[in-house]
Amino acid sequence: MSTPQLAISNEFMDAVAKLPKSQRKKVQEFAKKFRADPKSSAINYEKIHNMADDRVRTVRIDQKYRAVVLHPDTGNTYVLVWVDNHDEAMDWARNRTFEVHPETQSLQILNVERVQKAVADAEASQATQDALLPQDNKTLLSFGIPPVLLPAVRQLQTKEELSQLQNVLPAEAFEALVWLAEGESVEDVKQYVGLLLEEESQQSSSSENADEDLAILKSQSTRRFSRVDSDDELDRVLSAPLEQWRVFLHPLQQQMTQQSFAGPTLVLGGAGTGKTIVAMHRARRLALNLKSDQRVLFTTFTKNLAENVRSVLGTLCGDEINRIDVQHIHEHAMSWLRNAGPTQVASDEEIALAWDQVAVDNPTKLETDVLRDEWFYANAVRGITDRDEYLQLSRVGRTPSLSRREKAAVWKAFELFEHALQASGKLSWVGVARKAAELSTNSSSAIYQHVIVDEGQDFSATDWRFVRSLVRAAADDIFIVADPRQRIYHEPTQLSDGDVMISDRIHRLQINYRTTEQIRRWATGRSSDLVTTDLCNSPWSDIATHSLFSGPEPVLLEHDNQDEESQAISDLVKRLKETVPLDEIAIVVRAKWLLKKLKSTLKTNDVAFTELDGDTVDGDGVQLATMHRVKGLE
Template sequence: MSDDQPTVAISQDFMGAFAAIPRAQQKKVQEFVGKFRADPFSAGINYEKFHQARDPNFRSVRIDQDYRAIVLKPDTGNVYVLLWVDKHDDAYDWARRHRCDIHPQTGSLQLLQTRVEAGDTDPAKAEDDAGVSATSKGDPLFADLRDRELLRLGVPNDRLELVRTVHDEDGLEALETELPRESFEALYMLAAGESLQQVEQDFAASQTAEVDTEDFAAALQQPHSLRRFVVVEDDAALQAILEAPLEKWRVFLHPSQRRLVQWDTNGPVRVLGGAGTGKTVVAMHRARWLVNHLQEGAGASRKILFTTFTANLATDIRENLKKICTSEELERIEVTHVDQWVSRFLRRNEYPGRIVYDNDSDFGKCWDLALDQRPAEVGLPDSFYREEWERVILPQRIEDRTGYFRARRTGRGVALSRMQRAAIWPVFEELRIAMHQRGLRTIEDATQDAAELIEQGRGGYLPYYAIVVDEAQDMGPQGMRLLRQIVPRGKNDLFIVGDGHQRIYRRRYALSHCGIEVRGRSRKLRINYRTTEETRRFAVALLEGTAVDDLDGGDDDSKGYRSLMHGTPPEVVGFDSFDEELAWVAQRIRELQKQEIADADICLVARTNDRVTRYQKALEAKGVTVRPVSRKQADRRDQEGVRLATMHRVKGLEFRHVFIVDVNDGVIPLRYAVESSEDETERRATRDSERALLHVAATRAINGLYVTHTSSPSPFLTAIA
C-alpha cells in the first residue's frame, strides 16, 4: 500500500457489534462500510468529535438517524479504523469507556477499557477497582515478574500496579475487561502453571526497534494487532467478513497461530491442540501462506494438497478457504479427502482392482467364505477375526503366514502363540484369495498400492510441493505413509494438525513409523477460542481416564488447555419420555429464535442417522423448521431451518447453541457397537471412541450447550455428574 493511500481497518469488536444489531440495520451498515473502505475521505462521511470520548482520536460517524459508528482517526497519519457500531447513545457510551493506544514495548495497537477515575459519576466502581483482590490471602500471583517482563507480555504501563494486586485466578478474571487480550491470556496461562519461558514463546512481543507510539499504520502490522484488527484491502475480503460475522476467527490469528502459519521449516510440522484452539484455521492460513511464499521455483502448475479423512470435512474446508483466499490462490490449493485422492490416482494409473469398504456386499461374501476356514479347536469368536484383520493384517499389510508370525499385535486383547497364529492364518489367506478372484481391494490395501506406485516412480507426474493435513488423528497409518510419498522431502513439505482427544475412528499410528520425522518441529495450541470455559470443562470431563496419544507414540494431555470465555454451564436435563424431551427442546429453540438467534446458529445433534430422522419428523410436527446438514455439501447460512446432524457429521462445524439429544444408556455408547466384540480390550477401545464422539459434539457449542436424555442417562453423563 503506497504512502498516499489510506490504511482502512476493521476491529474484531466492530464485527461483534455488527453481528448483534438487528438484521434490518445491518444492510445500512454494510453500505456505509463499503463506502468507507472505498473512500474514507468521501464528502458523505462526516467525522464528528464529541466530548464524551476518552480518546481524542475517536470520531463518531452517522449511519442513519438512530445508529452511529465509532472510528479511530488519528490526527497524524492516514489511518482509519472502524471500532464499534451501535445505537446513538450506546455507541457514545462505548466510546466513553474505551481508548486506543500503541504499546511502547510491543508496538501493537491496543483497545483498552478506560478505568473510572476520581470525579467520574461512578465512585463505587472506582473503589472496587482500587481494591481488586484486596481481600485475597497469600502472596501476589505475579510477584516474581519484573516490570519489563510484564511489559513484554503486553501489559500497559498504567495497568502494572493493578496486575500486582492480583492474588488468585478469580482476581485475575475480574481484571479481564481492563487488560488487552494478549496480556490477559499470557497472565492467565502463567496462573495456570505454564512456565514464563513457554508463555513468552507464545505471547511475548518480538519487537526490537524503538516504537513510535504515534505511528498507527505500523502498529496495525504488528502480530498482536493483527489478531484484533484486519486491514481490508479489497471489496471481496470486506464482503466475506461482513457476511459471516460468526466466522471472524478466520480473519484474526493469535500471534502463536500466525507464527505456525509462517514457520519456515526444513521438514514436517506437527501441530496439536484441543477442540476450539483454531487448528483448522491455522491449517487453512498455512495453505494460503505456502501458495504465496513458495511460488518461486515451484512452477505455475505446482499446487498445495489440502487433505483430511472424510468427505464432509473436505467439503467444509473447501468452502471456508473461499472466505480467506483469492480465486488465484484457490486455483493452487487442491482440497480432497484421502480416499477420494487414492481412487482418482489409481484410476488414472489403470488400477485393476475395485476398491471396497466394509459395507460392500461382495466383500461380505468374501468374509463368509473366509470364516468357513476358522479352526474350531482355537475357540475364537467370529468378531475376533474381523478385528484381527482390521487391527493387524491390514495396517501391517500382511500377505503370508511368515509375515503374520512376525506381526506386532500391540493393543490386541487376545494373546496368540505361534501355533495359534498358524491355525488361524488360513482364514485371512482365504479372504485374500476370494478378494483377488473377484478383483476387490480394500481402501487400506489400495492406499498402500498407491504409495508403492509413487515410491517406484510409476505413478506419473504429481504437481504438489507441499501437503497440509487436517484432523490427522483419524487418517491411519496407510494414509500417512501415502502422504509421505506424494510430496518430495524438503522445506515445508508436510504440515500436520490433529488432536488425539477427538479421534472418533480407530486408526492409531506413530508419525515416525510412517516415515514422518517431526522432532523439533512440533507445537501445541492451548487456548480454546470457540467454547466457554464451562463447556470446555464439561467436554474434557467426558474423557477423564482415557489414554490419549500425541500422534507420534507419546502421550498427550490437557495441561494448559483453557478457554478464556465464560458463560452459563451446560444444561443436562433428564425426562421421563421422548415426548417430554421433545417438547422441552422445541420450547428452548423457540426462545432462542425470539432472541433473534438465527436458525443457522442452532444445531440439534443425535448419535445416528435414524435418530436424527426421528427428531426431524417430531420437530416438524411441532412446527419447527429444520434442515439436516448435508453429508455432501457445506452448510449455507442463508438457508432457513434449525440444523440437524449426527455426531460424526457435526465434527468440524460450530454453532452458537447446540442440543445433544437422546444421550441415553445404550445409545451413547452405542450398545451394538460395543457388544459386537467379545474382546474386552476392543470393547474398551470402542467406548473410548464413543466418549470422543460426545466430546466432539459438546465442543461444537459457542454460547449454549444443552444435553438431554430420557429414562437412564448415558454412563458418560453419570460419571461426571
C-alpha cells in the same frame, strides 16, 4: 513517505455486524474509497469535542452514519475502529483510549468507563485472603496489562473476580492472567500467549513510521487489528463481519500459518482450539506463494468436513483458491484409481461375505470377527504390507496373544480374505489407499507442492503412506492438525508407520474458542484417567488447555432405557424452544440406529426436526445427526 495503509479493528467488525444490510454496503463502498486515499480532500474528517486524543476523528459515511478513525499525526496507517449513528459514534470514541503499551508495544483500545469502574471497585474492596496473582508489577506489565489497571489486578483474590475483568482487559492480558491464575510458570505463559515469538525481526522498522504503525504489526496487536491490502480483501472481510476468525488470529495461530518448517509438521489442539482455521489459513498462505501451475491439497477424513472447508475457503481466498484442491482422503485416492481404470469399493456386506468365505477353510482357531479386527490393525493401523513384517510385528497389549506359528496362520487367513475380495473385483478402503499410494509413487512427478491434513487423528497408516507419496520431501511439504482425544474410527496410528517423519516439529494450540471453561473442565475430568497419546507417541494428557469464556455448568441426565431418554430429550427441547430457535438446537447420537426411537418420540410430542444425513443441509426444526456426520463441523 510510504503509501498510506488501511487497517481495521475487531471492534469495527463488531459494529458493522450490527448494521442493517443496506447500510453495510455503504460502509464497504466508503471503506474502499477511504483505502484508496485516506488523505483525499473529499474525506470529511471531523474532530470530536472533549476528546483528549487528537488522533481520533470521525468521517462521514452518509447523513446518518459516521466511522471512527484513528488518524495518525505522522504515520501512514489509518485505522477504522468503529461505525455507528453520528451521536453514538461520537460517544463511543469519547469513551475510548488508544495507547501503545509500554512493554509489549502493542496498540490497545480501552473502555474508559469500564476501566474507571474496575479501579474504583478495587479501591473500595477489602482483601480477606491472599492475592490471586503474586507476581510483581514488572512481570504483570510484561504481559500487556495496562498500567492504569494494575490496582484492579492487584486486588484480585479469586478466579471468579478475574473473569469479571475479561471485558475490561485487552485479550492478551486477560489470557495471560488466566494462565498465571492456574499456576503456570511465567515462561510457559509467555509461550502460551505468543510473547516469545520474534515476528518483529521480520518486519519493517522504518523511521518514517509512527509508533502506531509499528504497534499494529506487533504479534499481540494482530488479535484485534489487521491491515487490508486490496479492495477484494476488504470486500471479503466486510461481507461476513461475524466471521472474525478469517481476519484476526491468536499470535500462535498466526505463527502456524506463516512459519516455514523443515519437513512434515504436526499441530495438536483440543476441541475448539482453531485447528481447521489454522489449516485453512496456512493453505491460503502457501497457495499465494505458488506459480499458476502449482497446487496445494487440503484433505481431511470425512466428506462433510471437506465440503465445508471447500465452501469456507471460497470466501476466505481470492484467485489463489484456484491453486487449492479440497478432497477427503478416500475421494482423492479414488481419483487416482479411476484414472487407472474402473474401480469398485466393497460394501460392508461384501466385506463380511469375504470373511465368511475365509471361515470355510479357516487356517486358524480364531473366529472371523477376531481375524477381521486383526487384519485391520495390521494393514490399516500399522501399515503392514507383507508376511515377514507381520511376523516381526510387536502386538504388546493386544488380545489374543499369538505365537509366531499362530501369526503365520493368521497371515494365511489374511491372504484368503484378499483373494476373496479380488475374485469379487472389489477393493476395501485400505486397498484403495494402498493402490493409490503405489500409483502416486510411480508417477513421473509430484502433483502437489504442499499437503494440508485436517482431522489427522483419524487417518490410518495406509492413508499416511498415500499422503507421503503425493508430495516430495521438502520444506513445508506436509502440515497436519489433529486432536487425539477426538479419534472415533480406529485405534491410534503412528505417523512413522505411514512413513511420515515428524522429528521434533510438534506444536500445540491451547486456547479453546468454542467451548466454555465449564464444559471443557467437565469433559476433561471425565476422560482424565484415559492415557491418550498423539500421533508421535508423546504424552497428550500433559498439555494444558483453557477456555477464555464462561457459561453454565453442563447438566448430565442419565436414564435406564432409551424410551425414558428420548422423552427427556423431547421435554428439554420443548423447554429450550421458548428462548432458542429449534434450528439452533442439535441432538447428536453415537450411531444411526439410536435415532429411530428419538424421532418417534419427537413426532409424538410435535417437535419438528431435520435429520442430517449424507448431503442433507440444515433444515427446519431441531437438527439430528450422528457424531460421525458432524465430525469437525461443531
